[in-house]
Amino acid sequence: MFRRLDGTAGTTVHLTYEGRPLACREGDSVAAALLAHGHAACRDTVVGGVPRGPYCMMGVCYDCLVTIDGQPNRQACMTRVREGMVVQRQSGPREVAP
Amino acid sequence: MAHAPTRPARARPAVYDALVVGGGLVGCALAYGMHPALADIAVLDEGDIAWRASRGNFGLVWVQSKGLGMPAYARWTLHSAGLWPTLAARLLEETGIDVQLRQPGGLFPMLSDAETQARVKFMQALHGQPDMPSYPWKLLDHKEAAELVPGLGPAVQHAIWSPVDGAVNPLKLFRALHVALARRGVHYLPRCPATTITQGDDGVFRVTTPQGVLSGRRLVLAAGLNNRALGEQVGLDVPVRPQRGQIIALERTRRLLDIPLNTLRQMDEGSWLVADSQEEAGFEDRLVGLPVLATLAERAVLTLPALRDVRIVRAWSALRIMSADGFPIYQESPTHPGAFVATCHSGVTLAAAHALELAPMLAAGALQPTVSAFTNRRFHVQKA
Numbered sequence: 459m460f461r462r463l464d465g466t467a468g469t470t471v472h473l474t475y476e477g478r479p480l481a482c483r484e485g486d487s488v489a490a491a492l493l494a495h496g497h498a499a500c501r502d503t504v505v506g507g508v509p510r511g512p513y514c515m516m517g518v519c520y521d522c523l524v525t526i527d528g529q530p531n532r533q534a535c536m537t538r539v540r541e542g543m544v545v546q547r548q549s550g551p552r553e554v555a556p
Numbered sequence: 557m558a559h560a561p562t563r564p565a566r567a568r569p570a571v572y573d574a575l576v577v578g579g580g581l582v583g584c585a586l587a588y589g590m591h592p593a594l595a596d597i598a599v600l601d602e603g604d605i606a607w608r609a610s611r612g613n614f615g616l617v618w619v620q621s622k623g624l625g626m627p628a629y630a631r632w633t634l635h636s637a638g639l640w641p642t643l644a645a646r647l648l649e650e651t652g653i654d655v656q657l658r659q660p661g662g663l664f665p666m667l668s669d670a671e672t673q674a675r676v677k678f679m680q681a682l683h684g685q686p687d688m689p690s691y692p693w694k695l696l697d698h699k700e701a702a703e704l705v706p707g708l709g710p711a712v713q714h715a716i717w718s719p720v721d722g723a724v725n726p727l728k729l730f731r732a733l734h735v736a737l738a739r740r741g742v743h744y745l746p747r748c749p750a751t752t753i754t755q756g757d758d759g760v761f762r763v764t765t766p767q768g769v770l771s772g773r774r775l776v777l778a779a780g781l782n783n784r785a786l787g788e789q790v791g792l793d794v795p796v797r798p799q800r801g802q803i804i805a806l807e808r809t810r811r812l813l814d815i816p817l818n819t820l821r822q823m824d825e826g827s828w829l830v831a832d833s834q835e836e837a838g839f840e841d842r843l844v845g846l847p848v849l850a851t852l853a854e855r856a857v858l859t860l861p862a863l864r865d866v867r868i869v870r871a872w873s874a875l876r877i878m879s880a881d882g883f884p885i886y887q888e889s890p891t892h893p894g895a896f897v898a899t900c901h902s903g904v905t906l907a908a909a910h911a912l913e914l915a916p917m918l919a920a921g922a923l924q925p926t927v928s929a930f931t932n933r934r935f936h937v938q939k940a
Contacts, residue, residue: 551809554810
């Protein structure tokens with residue numbers, strides 16, 4: 459669905475998404491990197507279990523939530539990619555220690 | 557929030573049976589309850605920008621702690637809590653919207669000996685009043701409270717428990733009322749604030765709005781903080797003032813807390829609300845303040861340490877509508893018969909009593925002795 463603009467080079471940053479390597483570009487948000495690789499959905503909603511993905515890309519819709527380096531419910535659109543980052547789909551409600 | 561039709565299906569009558577000024581929880585609950593006894597009802601509302609307590613509140617259906625100084629208010633509140641399952645069932649049947657009423661009891665946590673002593677003294681004074689309705693309440697120690705709230709922080713030394721308390725989802729309640737009004741053909745008129753109100757010799761009220769003049773045989777002022785100025789136009793003294801409250805919303809988590817606390821609750825869909833601040837700050841509802849928010853957050857984490865890692869997603873402030881003594885005002889105008897005012901700061905808790913008890917009185921045109929304690933004449937007692 460999305461493709462990068464021609465002639466926009468940049469340093470490659472490597473992260474893993476759902477255990478698979480994902481090559482991104484420095485400066486990408488996690489959401490942009492996921493969309494660039496065709497991952498339109500990155501979470502399942504709390505109430506209905508419906509797949510959702512990045513929408514507003516500016517931090518207000520909370521539809522791009524993912525788990526990053528073990529931290530649940532991170533906003534993918536508000537988080538820059540970092541070398542070695544581990545990103546996982548956010549499925550349903552986050553856990554809390556009792 | 558509700559998608560009421562912009563062009564009402566029902567034709568606009570020359571004279572409505574009733575005009576309800578105010579489209580918040582109080583006005584909507586009253587309009588809902590006056591229909592179908594009155595067929596032609598219009599609800600006049602402001603636009604998006606309004607002092608809208610109905611969209612900023614915490615959503616408790618709360619009984620314990622109410623009525624010191626007026627046991628009739630405790631009775632009215634308890635009565636409403638008892639009527640709430642009927643209202644919730646009717647709204648579900650009519651609109652398909654489950655307002656998520658849960659009445660599992662409620663807890664008031666105390667985080668120090670001083671808080672416990674002050675609270676117990678308060679509860680004893682409250683329940684020691686003559687004519688105070690009787691309902692169970694109990695001082696729990698930490699261990700007893702922790703049995704009700706798994707993961708309760710050790711800082712919570714005591715809590716007051718009462719089985720009569722509960723909560724709803726206030727936004728779903730607001731939406732359900734709006735949908736029910738639309739389905740019944742009650743005219744909801746947004747961006748239609750009342751500016752001037754007059755009563756003709758024929759007894760008909762004429763309300764001027766930016767969208768023209770509306771006429772009605774009965775007038776119900778349910779305009780919250782605007783009731784003071786609107787009331788003056790029809791001979792009603794409505795001493796209300798704004799009291800600011802701030803709320804913090806946390807991200808959704810798996811279910812952890814089934815029992816509402818007066819300061820903390822987990823909503824039906826997993827998010828959390830932290831609240832119970834009171835500030836006298838005039839009409840300023842655009843600001844939130846770190847000192848209050850930090851205190852709210854600290855107390856929430858002390859109450860339930862598991863929330864330490866849970867993120868805040870937003871915070872807001874809203875204005876309670878406080879009368880001079882904090883109790884509701886229901887009054888017919890002595891100079892403009894057929895004009896009533898209804899105002900309170902507990903539009904959620906009292907929604908059931910408003911819809912099922914007060915509204916039929918308004919539809920019939922006479923307040924009954926069951927609500928006579930809430931007359932505004934109580935503010936005019938001559939000082940000895």
